Amino acid sequence: MTSAPGEDHARDEAIERPSPALDMQWDAWGDGSRAATLPAGVKPILALILKGKPRGIPRRLGEVALTPSRLDTAQLEALAAIAPTAADDAARIRHLGGKSTLDLLARRLDDVQTAPDAVVFPADHDEVLAVLAHCTTHDIAVVPFGGGTSVVGGVDPDAGTHRAVIALDLTRTAGLLDLDETSLLAAFGAGTTGPQAEELLGRHGYTLGHFPQSFEHASLGGYAATRSSGQASRGYGRFDDLVHALRVATPVGELHAGRGPASAAGPDLRELFLGSEGAFGVLTEVTVRIRPIPTTTAYGAWSFPDFTTGAAAVREATQRGIQPTVLRLSDETETRINAAMGGHFTRMSGCLAIATAEGDDAAATLARLDAVFRAHGAKPRGEDPARSWERGRFNAPGLRDTLMDIGVLAETLETATTWARLDALKSAVTAALTDALDGRPLISCHISHVYPAGASLYFTVIAPLDADPVAQWAQAKDAASRAIGAAGGTITHHHAVGADHKPYLAAEIGDLGVAVLRAVKQTLDPQGTLNPGTLIP
Numbered sequence: 001m002t003s004a005p006g007e008d009h010a011r012d013e014a015i016e017r018p019s020p021a022l023d024m025q026w027d028a029w030g031d032g033s034r035a036a037t038l039p040a041g042v043k044p045i046l047a048l049i050l051k052g053k054p055r056g057i058p059r060r061l062g063e064v065a066l067t068p069s070r071l072d073t074a075q076l077e078a079l080a081a082i083a084p085t086a087a088d089d090a091a092r093i094r095h096l097g098g099k100s101t102l103d104l105l106a107r108r109l110d111d112v113q114t115a116p117d118a119v120v121f122p123a124d125h126d127e128v129l130a131v132l133a134h135c136t137t138h139d140i141a142v143v144p145f146g147g148g149t150s151v152v153g154g155v156d157p158d159a160g161t162h163r164a165v166i167a168l169d170l171t172r173t174a175g176l177l178d179l180d181e182t183s184l185l186a187a188f189g190a191g192t193t194g195p196q197a198e199e200l201l202g203r204h205g206y207t208l209g210h211f212p213q214s215f216e217h218a219s220l221g222g223y224a225a226t227r228s229s230g231q232a233s234r235g236y237g238r239f240d241d242l243v244h245a246l247r248v249a250t251p252v253g254e255l256h257a258g259r260g261p262a263s264a265a266g267p268d269l270r271e272l273f274l275g276s277e278g279a280f281g282v283l284t285e286v287t288v289r290i291r292p293i294p295t296t297t298a299y300g301a302w303s304f305p306d307f308t309t310g311a312a313a314v315r316e317a318t319q320r321g322i323q324p325t326v327l328r329l330s331d332e333t334e335t336r337i338n339a340a341m342g343g344h345f346t347r348m349s350g351c352l353a354i355a356t357a358e359g360d361d362a363a364a365t366l367a368r369l370d371a372v373f374r375a376h377g378a379k380p381r382g383e384d385p386a387r388s389w390e391r392g393r394f395n396a397p398g399l400r401d402t403l404m405d406i407g408v409l410a411e412t413l414e415t416a417t418t419w420a421r422l423d424a425l426k427s428a429v430t431a432a433l434t435d436a437l438d439g440r441p442l443i444s445c446h447i448s449h450v451y452p453a454g455a456s457l458y459f460t461v462i463a464p465l466d467a468d469p470v471a472q473w474a475q476a477k478d479a480a481s482r483a484i485g486a487a488g489g490t491i492t493h494h495h496a497v498g499a500d501h502k503p504y505l506a507a508e509i510g511d512l513g514v515a516v517l518r519a520v521k522q523t524l525d526p527q528g529t530l531n532p533g534t535l536i537p
Helices: 008-014 042-049 073-080 089-095 101-109 125-137 194-202 220-226 307-319 332-341 362-375 384-391 396-405 419-436 469-486 502-524
Strands: 118-120 140-145 164-169 176-180 185-189 243-250 253-257 282-289 297-304 326-330 351-358 408-418 442-447 454-464
Touching: 042 332, 042 442, 042 454, 073 118, 073 125, 089 118, 089 164, 101 396, 101 469, 125 140, 125 164, 125 243, 125 253, 125 282, 140 282, 176 194, 185 194, 194 220, 220 282, 297 307, 297 362, 297 384, 307 326, 307 351, 307 362, 307 419, 307 442, 307 454, 326 332, 326 384, 332 351, 332 442, 351 362, 351 384, 396 408, 408 419, 408 469, 419 442, 419 454, 419 469, 454 469, 469 502
Parallel strands: 118 164, 140 164
Antiparallel strands: 176 185, 185 282, 243 253, 243 282, 297 351, 326 351, 326 442, 408 454, 442 454
16 A cells, blocks of 8 residues: 555645644634533532632633743754754644643633744655654654644653654645555555545445544544544544554654554554654554445444442443444443433433444444343434434533633543443442542543453543642542552553553553563664653653
């Protein structure tokens, strides 16, 4: 799927380009076109946790002060000779980092925003290689930047020990580079966003089927670099399951990883870069497995008396090989909150499960699921809950900003473990968060990614903001992370390591595992040019 030497020019002319990507706001989630308003049903819930005068943190108005660029005119011109480069405030402010809670708090609280010294916009793999070579020679750190959706501090403009740092914006690489309809493979520039990929594939009747909550802004390179898992993971797989091949630019050269559909030619080098978060190399091209757009989708919903019963039903269905496209189970708290948000005040008991299935056997798949669920005491709830979830499935991140306005901390965290440890892990994390937040939080949880051996747990935490919200967040994050490790969970199932989870990675992979990562880093990026603040403990 990658071009042979001498073919690049002809290939450039054949690239299909998408519509422009949505621009993320610098200080909030989304592009600002869709207001994140709180449903009326949420107000009684918030009243339960907001005691006394709330500490709202408003967004900043007027001009924003940025750290001055450390690159002089000659240095900027040298970068611009390789690829378009911008050092104006308008460009730099859009690359301040991702959209973690700490990022959003910094946008509102910091008088001076830490910005990259410049933003460079390469158009292709060769320009990325040239930028990396220049920056390595001139002691400039490079942070690869896709959609800017990291929620774990994965794209912060951290110069580390270097004299300056640039954001390497991959927007101009967006495009469909090659389509192999015989093998059902498609090669994309790594800066192609989720909607752009669906647009380009849709012209030919195909879909990638990867729909994480960050779908509207995140890039395919970001999906690969963080091991993203989309909401349809039961049907389509995680993003690393979809990757056929990668083309990577590093400070010491380029690498092609992935050739045949399977190989015994040593360790799979794709695994070095899937989840590498831009610390080992810049993913410039991603070849993925695709499918024809399904013509039929079926929807179903069920209520269980409690989470343990529902999880047992989901486990049995998964281990039997029943494979809907989407499969989710909310705990009692999340079920009540979602019902209240939808205005369904009479449907607040038990735990809600929803599922969708696609293709000619969609109805048969849900019928098999229904039989297993009924055997565990589930009551069918029709199609509406699943259809309602699908309509609003990308809206939740924007609510964090609205809640912060009125003095509410809203954070999410995720993990995964085996079925045998699931209940204990859920209880441990809930208890740790409750204690760290002085017994005041509202904690909900759901299962949304399942495997024969286990499942993910995705927690949402809502609490009144303290006088020092950064310290409040740090204390709760540390408590939850330590509880996850002690209960045998992974520190992250799909949000990645970034800066937020880096302190806990060594406990999961061990000293030898850390040494392996450092050895890879030393080989591929000996000067530590790439994304200094992430991944490597």
